[in-house]
Amino acid sequence: MRRKGLPREDVLSSIQSSREKDVPWTRVLNSICTRPHPLAAEVFQEGLDTNLGDVRIFRGTHELERRAVALMGALLGKESCAGSLVSGGTEANLLALYVARKLATQRRGGLSGPPEVIAAETVHYSVQKIFDLLGITPRIAPVDARLRMDVKAAEALVNERTIALIGTAGTSEFGSVDPIEELSRLAVERDLYLHVDAATGGFIIPFARELGRPLPRFDFSLPGVASITMDPHKYGLVNVPAGAIFFRDPALQSLISLESFFARTPTHRTFLGTRPGGAALATYAVLEHLGWDGFLEATRTNYDNMAYLVERLEARGHSLRVPPELNIVIVDLPAAVQVMELLEQWDWIISISKRYSDCLRLVVNAHVTRPVIDAFVEALDGAMAELGLASCGTD
Incomplete structure (x- = not known):
């Protein structure tokens, strides 16, 4: 600990500088948490x-x-x-x-x-x-x-x-x-x-x-x-x-x-x-x-956006490992770990189960809007192309 403390502005600047390293929610498709209301x-x-x-x-x-x-x-x-x-x-x-x-x-x-x-x-x-x-x-x-x-x-x-x-x-x-x-x-x-x-x-x-x-x-x-x-x-x-x-x-x-x-x-x-x-x-x-109706509409939106994500992926020839029950989509993908690692270098955060390492796990939450989905699908195409994995289709 410093003997003499830093000025408030210096402390806030240090925190802001570190927070800028955090990935923004609009590039996160692995989290069952989200930006709070x-x-x-x-x-x-x-x-x-x-x-x-x-x-x-x-x-x-x-x-x-x-x-x-x-x-x-x-x-x-x-x-x-x-x-x-x-x-x-x-x-x-x-x-x-x-x-x-x-x-x-x-x-x-x-x-x-x-x-x-x-x-x-x-x-x-x-x-x-x-x-x-x-x-x-x-x-x-x-x-x-x-x-x-x-x-x-x-x-x-x-x-x-x-x-x-x-x-x-x-x-x-x-x-x-x-x-x-x-x-x-x-x-x-x-x-x-x-x-x-x-x-x-x-x-x-x-x-x-x-x-x-x-x-x-x-x-x-x-x-x-x-x-x-x-x-x-x-x-x-x-x-x-x-x-x-x-x-x-x-x-x-x-x-x-x-x-x-x-x-x-x-x-x-x-x-x-x-x-x-x-x-x-x-x-x-x-x-x-929010009440019941507010949560109902939030749930409807999440399922609608999940359906949109699945539609965009299937249009490119991707298939799902299982039909989703909740707002988590499991996508079959060869070389999934390499795809995840490359996407993370580009500040896109997804996840892969260690037991099913040939699948991408994509979570749809309140911050995963259709523009986020469009940007992610484009990034996924780019990652696959860079790794020499041909995209199977187009929209």
């Missing part, structure tokens, strides 16, 4: 001095968190569910599996061996950290041709050590939606805890279903669903960090219980103690401002 950015600033870890001080901010949880709970089919805003999907999934393990311990009078959790091979990679932290052994089920969990294969993995199932309502890798309705039936039949990771799809599926998209239910209308992860900072158009965890029953959330040193300080029910209240303000503001 202007109202979210404005309101987030109002909460910069707040801390939801101390609700004796920030009473009104805590009240707005409760309202935001209720609004999202209604979106998930149960306004009265218990929940909290958290840092993101990783923390939300950690809390859910922490509860599942504690619940299994209580019900069974202890665990005779390492607990096991069944998930598909497409479960988010961060879950492996959670398994390691909680001492859980993963049992991995294969996926079908549409990259969704094979529920029959998952059922065959159930044994006396199984404490939970994880279903994903929108994998970040492919946008595929596991058959949550079938998993719910399995959870009820075998008395298992079912957690649904809807970090990606939670703000898409309810609206996409109303638009006629053939997507399954994933929420608390299904009797087997015990908890759900949802991320406002993805398709919810809220600033990072803003995740959320929901439990069907407040008794489940009560299993997360950490008392502080101080009288009258409420029990903490999240992994983090200090939590930014700005996320609660921004989430509440966007939910109330």
Whole structure:
């Protein structure tokens, strides 16, 4: 640290210079996050001095968190569910599996061996950290041709050590939606805890279903669903960090219980103690401002733009690995890694699954407009030409 600080202008200039190295959103086709709604950015600033870890001080901010949880709970089919805003999907999934393990311990009078959790091979990679932290052994089920969990294969993995199932309502890798309705039936039949990771799809599926998209239910209308992860900072158009965890029953959330040193300080029910209240303000503001119809139109626009992207790609002879369920397009492409690396040199950011390295992964979010798509397709043509990969067609 400098003994004497720099002038304000020098500090701001240094920050601006570094920020100019960031890739602008208009060249990003790999992110399930996006530029936050202007109202979210404005309101987030109002909460910069707040801390939801101390609700004796920030009473009104805590009240707005409760309202935001209720609004999202209604979106998930149960306004009265218990929940909290958290840092993101990783923390939300950690809390859910922490509860599942504690619940299994209580019900069974202890665990005779390492607990096991069944998930598909497409479960988010961060879950492996959670398994390691909680001492859980993963049992991995294969996926079908549409990259969704094979529920029959998952059922065959159930044994006396199984404490939970994880279903994903929108994998970040492919946008595929596991058959949550079938998993719910399995959870009820075998008395298992079912957690649904809807970090990606939670703000898409309810609206996409109303638009006629053939997507399954994933929420608390299904009797087997015990908890759900949802991320406002993805398709919810809220600033990072803003995740959320929901439990069907407040008794489940009560299993997360950490008392502080101080009288009258409420029990903490999240992994983090200090939590930014700005996320609660921004989430509440966007939910109330846009309402159902606003999110419906945002979802319609994303699907329309995704259809336009697919049309432009298919006109050039490209084919899709699987039909997209959510707003993620998986495109077959030889030498995909080389194409991605060249595009990144030109400040176009896309991604490739390590397991499917012959495919491009393209994410359509609010910043991916038709002009962005047109510019990207032109850049893709240029990259393929430079690498000697003939484009298969033209518009």
